[in-house]
Amino acid sequence: MSAPGAARAAGLAAWWEAIRRDRMAALGAAILAVFALVAVFGPALVGDPQALVGIPLQPPSPQHWLGTTGQGQDVLAQLVAGTRISLSIGFGVGLAVVLVGALVGVAAGYLGGRADALLSLLFNVFLVIPGLPLAIVIAAYLPTGSFTLALVLVLTGWAWNARVIRAQTLSLRQRDFVLAAIVTGESDARIVTREILPVMTSLLVSQVIASTIYSIGAQVGLEFLGLGDVSAVTWGTNLYWAQNDAALLTGAWWTFAPTGLCVALVGFALSMLNAGFDEISNPRLRVERPWQAWLARRGARPARSTPVVREPAADPAAGVGAPEPAGAAR
Amino acid sequence: MRFLLRRFGFYCVAAWVAVTLNFFLPRLMPGDPATALFARFKGRLAPEAMDALRQTFGLTHAPLWQQYGTYLGHALRGDFGLSVAYFPAPVAHVIGGGLVWTLFLAGSAVVISFALGTLLGVAAAWWRRGRVDAILPPLLVFAGALPYFWLAMVVLYVLGFTLRWFPLGHAYSDALVPSWSPAFAADVAAHAALPVGTIVIATLGGWLLSMRNTMITVLGSDYVALARAKGLPPARVVLRYAARNALLPSVTGFGMALGFVLGGSLLTEVVFSYPGQGYLLVQAVRNQDYPLMQGIFLVITLAVLGANWLVDVVSLWLDPRIRDAAA
Numbered sequence: 001m002s003a004p005g006a007a008r009a010a011g012l013a014a015w016w017e018a019i020r021r022d023r024m025a026a027l028g029a030a031i032l033a034v035f036a037l038v039a040v041f042g043p044a045l046v047g048d049p050q051a052l053v054g055i056p057l058q059p060p061s062p063q064h065w066l067g068t069t070g071q072g073q074d075v076l077a078q079l080v081a082g083t084r085i086s087l088s089i090g091f092g093v094g095l096a097v098v099l100v101g102a103l104v105g106v107a108a109g110y111l112g113g114r115a116d117a118l119l120s121l122l123f124n125v126f127l128v129i130p131g132l133p134l135a136i137v138i139a140a141y142l143p144t145g146s147f148t149l150a151l152v153l154v155l156t157g158w159a160w161n162a163r164v165i166r167a168q169t170l171s172l173r174q175r176d177f178v179l180a181a182i183v184t185g186e187s188d189a190r191i192v193t194r195e196i197l198p199v200m201t202s203l204l205v206s207q208v209i210a211s212t213i214y215s216i217g218a219q220v221g222l223e224f225l226g227l228g229d230v231s232a233v234t235w236g237t238n239l240y241w242a243q244n245d246a247a248l249l250t251g252a253w254w255t256f257a258p259t260g261l262c263v264a265l266v267g268f269a270l271s272m273l274n275a276g277f278d279e280i281s282n283p284r285l286r287v288e289r290p291w292q293a294w295l296a297r298r299g300a301r302p303a304r305s306t307p308v309v310r311e312p313a314a315d316p317a318a319g320v321g322a323p324e325p326a327g328a329a330r
Numbered sequence: 331m332r333f334l335l336r337r338f339g340f341y342c343v344a345a346w347v348a349v350t351l352n353f354f355l356p357r358l359m360p361g362d363p364a365t366a367l368f369a370r371f372k373g374r375l376a377p378e379a380m381d382a383l384r385q386t387f388g389l390t391h392a393p394l395w396q397q398y399g400t401y402l403g404h405a406l407r408g409d410f411g412l413s414v415a416y417f418p419a420p421v422a423h424v425i426g427g428g429l430v431w432t433l434f435l436a437g438s439a440v441v442i443s444f445a446l447g448t449l450l451g452v453a454a455a456w457w458r459r460g461r462v463d464a465i466l467p468p469l470l471v472f473a474g475a476l477p478y479f480w481l482a483m484v485v486l487y488v489l490g491f492t493l494r495w496f497p498l499g500h501a502y503s504d505a506l507v508p509s510w511s512p513a514f515a516a517d518v519a520a521h522a523a524l525p526v527g528t529i530v531i532a533t534l535g536g537w538l539l540s541m542r543n544t545m546i547t548v549l550g551s552d553y554v555a556l557a558r559a560k561g562l563p564p565a566r567v568v569l570r571y572a573a574r575n576a577l578l579p580s581v582t583g584f585g586m587a588l589g590f591v592l593g594g595s596l597l598t599e600v601v602f603s604y605p606g607q608g609y610l611l612v613q614a615v616r617n618q619d620y621p622l623m624q625g626i627f628l629v630i631t632l633a634v635l636g637a638n639w640l641v642d643v644v645s646l647w648l649d650p651r652i653r654d655a656a657a
Binding site for chain 2: 247
């Protein structure tokens with residue numbers, strides 16, 4: 001930890017390595033890169049998404065590649081414009097959700113005692129209260145807009161992260177390096193930010209990705225119900241208007257199919273990326289891969305691997321930083 | 331028993347939080363809640379409806395704690411006030427009509443998805459790197475990334491609108507009168523096939539992956555190796571030895587998933603015009619029918635809490651460790 005700059009560079013290299021080596025993760029990263037480009041440059045290329053450019057409900061044609069909506073707007077322009085707004089809200093909320101979750105989770109796990117009991121009760125209650133109905137009730141009362149939407153999504157999404165991070169903090173707090181830091185008299189703030197959080201980096205990154213998937217899905221769902229700003233152009237409002245204009249009953253599949261595919265593609269890409277990152281947080285998987293490659297090189301079919309029974313002496317890396325088992329928090 | 335009581339206490343706290351949220355939300359609106367709320371409805375509602383609304387929210391001039399007390403009393407008696415859109419029908423009455431359909435839809439979808447996903451997960455873990463394991467997980471992860479209601483729109487368009495294999499919406503044909511006859515049951519099943527099917531497809535991947543991953547760990551443990559070494563038939567090793575223990579995390583996750591699936595099924599109902607809570611909820615949002623919205627939120631929350639408690643009972647029965655800790 002003496003050279004944080006070098007450590008950070010090595011960390012970035014590890015992430016990059018994980019993406020490059022895993023074919024699915026590379027695919028996910030590529031899809032995301034395309035969407036990012038569309039979100040940044042797309043809106044300048046397609047023109048005003050709200051402009052009435054043709055006869056309503058026209059199927060795809062050379063003039064309008066994805067046809068027109070029930071109001072006569074260009075579907076492609078709306079899709080591209082929606083990409084920018086939906087993705088920015090999605091990633092922003094994903095970050096915010098993990099930030100709140102980490103704050104509560106680390107506080108509960110590190111402080112322990114009564115604070116832990118209270119905070120745990122809080123996030124467990126928020127976990128069992130169904131999110132979407134709560135989000136609908138809150139969103140209905142607040143003035144519509146992107147800020148309301150983001151607020152509601154954070155409010156209904158933070159609890160799961162808090163729970164996972166608390167469990168991880170609890171186990172880290174018992175490790176020797178944290179105990180040593182406590183004994184040497186480091187301040188709580190320093191221990192949390194310098195000793196505990198850096199060890200959880202991969203967990204936090206994977207949670208940001210998972211939370212982004214959640215927030216894009218939930219955002220599109222709420223807007224589909226008409227709880228977003230229906231005059232804005234986002235993926236959710238596109239679907240809202242498609243449903244409102246009876247797209248299904250008129251057979252206008254082009255008004256809803258592309259948007260949903262984009263939502264699914266982004267979600268799929270993020271899941272794949274996350275699966276690739278698993279390797280960084282789970283040394284067991286990292287050890288398994290070269291072993292299988294070695295077997296394959298010698299023409300042997302990789303057998304069912306049983307990483308759990310491997311001798312600890314042969315694999316000193318296993319166990320360090322391995323994620324908590326699913327039920328550990330209970 | 332202590333364990334179940336403690337969990338029951340927890341769910342009571344959760345229910346209290348939900349009820350309290352419901353009480354404070356209208357009061358969190360910018361400005362004075364009563365005037366803000368009534369400004370929206372001015373001219374659209376008869377005076378008696380406005381009075382009912384005021385009653386529902388307990389928006390009187392009494393101090394806040396007194397309003398809260400009155401509200402709690404009403405909520406305990408299941409009195410959620412009068413619906414604005416369906417005035418003068420009580421909210422409880424409006425909700426009651428749709429509740430059965432939602433429970434039927436979400437319940438059967440969750441059970442089918444859980445059973446099927448778990449079985450496929452067992453298969454994928456047992457024949458690891460085999461055909462099931464190579465094709466199904468990525469495919470289902472992709473399906474799981476699709477928004478429920480969008481999947482519903484596509485399925486409805488292809489199988490209902492274009493191919494005409496399934497009815498386009500509602501819970502049963504208009505021509506039939508609800509009864510306990512086989513003809514009516516078949517009709518309900520035909521109408522439920524598409525909505526249930528889409529929810530199952532969207533949620534199957536989660537169960538499959540969680541079961542597969544736990545199974546792989548369990549299959550590597552010593553007692554399974556011993557069972558194999560003893561020469562027990564593979565089916566017995568997989569089902570009686572490995573799957574039984576691998577099931578526990580999935581059961582724990584079951585309660586958590588319920589709320590999520592219920593939320594998704596609300597949106598699916600909207601697409602299929604299925605006469606459940608989701609359909610009511612959209613009507614409530616469109617008409618700004620706040621009492622109905624809040625009533626639906628409370629009823630759904632209570633249903634999820636109850637189901638979670640049942641999951642606790644089941645996991646107590648399945649897991650001797652919890653039983654020992656509780657005794």
